[in-house]
Amino acid sequence: MANAVLTEARREADAGDDAAARTAHRNRTRLGMLFWLPLAWLALVILLAALAPFLGLAAPDAIDWANIKTPPGTEHWLGTDVLGRDVLSRIIYGARVSLAVGFAAPAIGIAAGLMLGISAGYYKGWLDDIIGIAIDTWLAVPGLVILLLFSVIFGGSLLMVCVSLGLLFIPSAARITRAATLNFATREFVVAARGMGASDARILAREIFPNIIWPLVAFMLVDVPIAIVAEGALSFLGLSVKSPTASWGGLIAEGREHLQQAPHISLIPTLVMFLTVLSFNLVGDAVRRRLADVRESAI
Amino acid sequence: MNRNSSRVRARLLALILATVLATGPTYLAAQAPKKGGTLTVALETEVVGFDAVKGGVLGISGEIALRAVQESLITANQEGEFTPQLATEWKASADGKSWTFKLRPGVKFHDANELTAEDVAHHYNRILDPVNKSASRTFITPIKGAKAIDKHTVEFELEHAWLPFLPVIASTGMIGPIPSKANVTADKQQRHPVGTGPYVFQSWQSGDRIVVKRNPDYWNKDHVYLDEVVFRILPDTQTRYASLLSGQVDIIWTDRGATIHQGLKEKSIVSHVAEGAGMEFTLLNTRNEPLKDQRVRAALAHAYNQDAIINVSWEKTRPAVTHPFGPMINCGEVKYRKYDPNKAKQLLAEYGKPVKTNIIVTATPRGREAGEIPQQMFKAVGIELEIQPVDQVTLVQRVLSRNYSMSGWRVADGLDLSPQIYALVHSKSSYNLGGYSSPELDAMADEMRTTNDRKRQHELLCKIMEVVNEQALFLYRGGGRHYAFARPRVKNLPHIWRGFIDVTSVWLEQ
């Protein structure tokens, strides 16, 4: 229940934003610079990441023996790293990893959490208890330990990273879904549907699911940047995708020793990661507010 | 009047003389070591433990800490000269199969027990007993056992004359330093070593620090100056270096090129550099396809560019080598396979089939580079190398269980490397990790081990390396050169031979 406070806190904070907007009588549906600029950055990053193999970049693992740790210049636009590899290329290929994890991990977590939460909230009883215990257990083990253990056991592949990070998103998604399901399961239209003989599956799909989609979308928006930061931390520790595959956290870690003589190796990936995560946060925030308005006006 | 003035003059002279005599020593004392203070040394790795059987292999970090607390019978320097420490005399029998040591009388352990031959014999026999499975036993099997002849006389019996014997006795790992028998049998040695050394073990917070305090009853107490030495465990190179600059630690060791160059340029700290022997290398498992085929191995060796690795990974802080013996032995080229991509391609064409193999590395900057750089080098000649990052434990396990194709490994620096070389190449050695052996190599190794002629031993070592290079069993990643950095207030730090930081006679300029 105290963990409900955590999620409650997040939602209240968001609600507070809406209340603040109301208080200030601002036209809150206008999507300003704080939406378009970050969106443009994200579009750029996603585009470059998707088209990476066709951009004529240097191979991200190709060593340019003559240019070790060189600063940005004409030959290598963002310079080279400690092994003479093109930083621009590595950042773009690293973006592929970060974005893949950023979207896939929350998706996996939310999908699994959804199923668990709906089952728990709809069927209640012992199923609810078991799922609840499983989730409490999952929460009690430190996340990084799980990631560490998974990485050592299953090796470093993109799939493993997505799945193990995804698992960490299950508890909150399950909790939210369960609460929402509990809420809606007792509503009249559901009772009515059951009375008319609708099967459980139909009720779940038709009546319950559409009503919980909104909190989940809000969730997804918050989780994507969290997943990207988490992947950054993992690759910083060397627990994410195997080298020489580039990843943002890995680039930052590699450049750490050379902060004095060649700061660009760490700082440029840091900046890129920061801007990307920030953009996701800003865009997500603006979208969430917009959806909140839509939702309110719908009701 | 005259007699008075002469008496005054005499008194004046006496006064002057007295003053000179009084201030003379004081003037000299200004250059002499100052007593007191706490020295902080940063170690890179945690120590498992200090018990010769339970503690496994004592890495350089553990050696540095243990040296302050325990002492060996003799000490050695880079030139191979031995000086007495706990032993005052020693001699070998005519056939070299027996050595007798006379111990220094009146030396006490930190637990007040007197040092006797029984402590020495017990320590060595415990390591040598096959039942105990001590990790240290592997390289000293020619020693049959030790016996206490009387209270201060120890006799060692060997299978045959063995040139590495004195270097082993003088070593600073698990083998050389003598612990108190009482402490070992009370099973306390692992976490609380008790020796005869200038510092007494105080406390050990795992993962954080080991603290030792001055031994007031040390047998050579005039040469001990510090009140306390703190060994802090700081695995992260950046943090270690930053701590040195900010004054939190006094001495650090590092092998990372970037940090070394920063340290060498930094005016506020003192650099200590030592040339040496030993080497880092990549081990090839000749039992696995396609490394079974000598042409494939040779192709790998020719596609491999040691100089490039030294430039990029070590940032030129180490010498390129063709053998692990450093300046001690001049073997020459010994058929080292030079960087020659065309030759590599030729050999691959002869072999005929596509070559694909893998390398295990640790998930550290060193490890990553050890995989990524060769991967590109091999790609250039058409060999595919897969990199498998694992942690240190897994790496050791896979190499020891022969479940690897290529792996990073090292030959530790020391006075006599022949025990390591023997173990690496002999067919009967369980440490023959590469799996290659031949009767020719065995014969050379056996002769090398039993000869009493230093020159012949060197000749054979070079010949063995020639076979190793021809068969392309190792890929070299640079030889021995050690770096340590210290704050200017640290005085009397001896030459960091083998990368070993000896704090026992250090004093601090306060």
Next chain:
Amino acid sequence: MRYLVRRAQRLVIVLLAVTLFTFLLVNVLPGDVAYEIAGTEATPETVAAIRKSLGLDRPVLVRYFEWLGGILTGDWGKSLKSSEPVWQAIMARFPVSFELMLIAQTMALMLALPLGIISAYRAGRRPDKVIGTLAFMSVSMPAFMFAILLIFLFALKLEWLPATGYEPLSKGLWANLKPMILPALSFALVEWTILMRTLRAEMISVLQEDYISLARAKGLGDGRILLAHALRPSSFSMMTLLGLQVGRLIGGAIIIEEIFGIPGVGRLLIGAVYGRDFVVIQGCVTFIAIAFVLVNFLVDIAYSLLDPRVRVSGAAHG
């Protein structure tokens, strides 16, 4: 009351599940501690013998129940690697981690309080937007990157603060606190955002209450209203969150502890995982789980005790 008993029952089940799950997971790890002990110059026989002497060749469930029996009688076992008693090892490190967390949360609070109050006070206007954007920026930078930049700036360049995070209290209070500043700040710079947003949200709704309007009508200054009347009822959720975060962060400080060389529980745990020291891994995870579950439980109790009062007082003013 019955609710609490049920929660306590669940707590126990969860703890058992945590320990079993971790034990099974750890046993799937490749390699084991015998290799760590044996080192790079060991032989397969040495390693096999070490395994046998540590009892690692017995079935998993047997070892689990043995370990469980030990825990229930207070024996947390000994490190397989160093023979140090696990409880001792954890107890030596826990105060360090806890101190770091406390300082980090205090710093986060020092940032969140004034900024949260200002944002709520000037909700929707420029200061609020600026602070909001600042918060987003802060939360978009991972803690380990803050750590690296802080070390680079304050330890290497300016040399104002040390780069390693720990000196024991025996050396003096300031000597103990000074190295903790940078690591705690690395955390605080991320943590303050959620605290600030929580405070802001609640304060905005409190500021709309009738008794606030009443106070304003009575002529009380804004400052007095904010601090004396509005702050306390608004800080309930934030303080709850603060407590929960401490429980969560004890296990999550691993990266910071690694970077700053702080001998905390996180570093003990990560070292044990790399060294396959099963007993220590079990002990650490169990300890962290107990701490986490206990903190949650206590907050639960507090919440259920205070909650009706909040509801009542809200209704009275509503």
